[in-house]
Amino acid sequence: MIKADILNILRSKSTVLTFKEILIASGEKRPDLLRRRLNYYVQQGELYSIRRGLYAKNKNYDRLELATKILIPAYVSFETVLAEAGVIFQYYKTIFVATYKTREIECDGQPYSFRQIKDDILMNPAGVENKGNYLAATKERAFLDVLYLNKGYYCDNLSALDFEKVNKLLPIYNNKRMVQKVKQYFEKFQEEL
Incomplete structure (x- = not known):
């Protein structure tokens, strides 16, 4: 998953995304690699981790x-x-x-x-x-x-x-x-x- 993929995912209408939804949308074949990348985006402030397996674009999610x-x-x-x-x-x-x-x-x-x-x-x-x-x-x-x-x-x-x-x-x-x-x-x- 590259930076463009995460930006496309963030453009979706959903304010909350499950790990499974991101996995399907990204087309990533290796879930472990996707988890590491999602953790990186959380650390960079581009994603907000609500709880395990649930992510939001920011803290203003529905x-x-x-x-x-x-x-x-x-x-x-x-x-x-x-x-x-x-x-x-x-x-x-x-x-x-x-x-x-x-x-x-x-x-x-x-x-x-x-x-x-x-x-x-x-x-x-x-x-x-x-x-x-x-x-x-x-x-x-x-x-x-x-x-x-x-x-x-x-x-x-x-x-x-x-x-x-x-x-x-x-x-x-x-x-x-x-x-x-x-x-x-x-x-x-x-x-x-």
Whole structure:
């Protein structure tokens, strides 16, 4: 990998790059040599090493993009999406991510909470949007993800949800308890109108 290769990689739209992405983009055949070169670019200040195997162009990388590259496959969901959509009013510094295993990680002072969801739910693209450099659940999908993992959950603003979309996404989870819970939330929403 020569200097021009790293500059081409840095021109990509991604703010966070995995070692594997750089390996493929560079065409380098020897991973050990690429690691040494990446370490050199980190020392020269041309790359920023976030954690092992994850690099950024600089310290101003997209934290949500990083969240979906620490564990793959993954998408931003749960309280992160619900708070942004105004469904809950509680502020969380933590970024919540749906993935294949549960783990808590702090990276560059930013806490990340990875929550395990069954593979058939995780891999279903319904209600998951491409935000450019990362995937994120719609507010309806995030609502259902939260209900899937929590038996009792309080939502501050149910009017922010489209219950028609919620009901369309509900079969993904194949869960009778969730059907009852969504029905209760919908009844509560109707009472508030």
